[in-house]
Amino acid sequence: MTPGVDTPDRRGRTGLDRHGRDLTGNPRVVIRDVEVLSCDWYVLRRTTFDYRHSDGHWSRQQRETYDRGDGATILLYDTDRETVLLTRQFRLPAYVNGHPDGMLVETAAGLLDGDTPEEAVRREAAEETGYAVGAAERVFAVYMSPGSVTERLHFFAASYQDAGPTTATGGIAAEGEDITVLELPFREALAMTHTGEIADAKTIMLLQWAALNGPFGHIRP
Known part of the structure; x- marks a missing residue:
């Protein structure tokens, strides 16, 4: 059981790994997975996605994002x-x-x-x-x-x-x-x-x- 994912973290949040999975605004980007690396207060995620380059080929990439709110x-x-x-x-x-x-x-x-x-x-x-x-x-x-x-x-x-x-x-x-x-x-x-x-x-x-x-x-x- 992972805090912030399927059990509440210390701020009472769950499902933090679902954020960003349903993005469809850019056809060159296909989200494959979202992992929560840390959610002690703000949220650090690692997202795996496929990206279509300008020459047409696809590559699989990973990026970490730090979410502290706006x-x-x-x-x-x-x-x-x-x-x-x-x-x-x-x-x-x-x-x-x-x-x-x-x-x-x-x-x-x-x-x-x-x-x-x-x-x-x-x-x-x-x-x-x-x-x-x-x-x-x-x-x-x-x-x-x-x-x-x-x-x-x-x-x-x-x-x-x-x-x-x-x-x-x-x-x-x-x-x-x-x-x-x-x-x-x-x-x-x-x-x-x-x-x-x-x-x-x-x-x-x-x-x-x-x-x-x-x-x-x-x-x-």
Whole structure:
């Protein structure tokens, strides 16, 4: 008996090996098998499939996919004062892969966890920065690491007012979060993407969007 397959895993899930077996959108891909390698919290699967190449021949391939659910992120900005609201927190994967201290500067973000993207991003902004978010502008939705991670990240932007946070900041202590809120001049934040002080992809994408097509398109770095 395998947890997550025919017996519940610690999140009560079964049938995790059935995900992706019924895909028919691409006639060049035939799914042959899906195995669950790990489901301690998120799900690591190995999928075996046949793939028809451009020259017509078929090959059998295997790929591992990491399924942590979809997420959402938001750039909070104040056009009057030309500032943005970012966070700094420790990221172990970055730390073990060469980041000097693992403390990344980022836009507020989190997993959907059953909410709509806009509901989730409003929740995460309040939890991580303490600022309530009103109407949020949808920017785009992209796959951040499509070679191995299934997550699609929904990007938003919204203004905030210089009235201080409405709730306690710092993230959720029970989840191990220890978050510092940073209010930065937009020009400074954008410059940090060039110096490497901001090395988080979603944050760089939103700051560049803000400079090219968003609320700070009139500002020269």
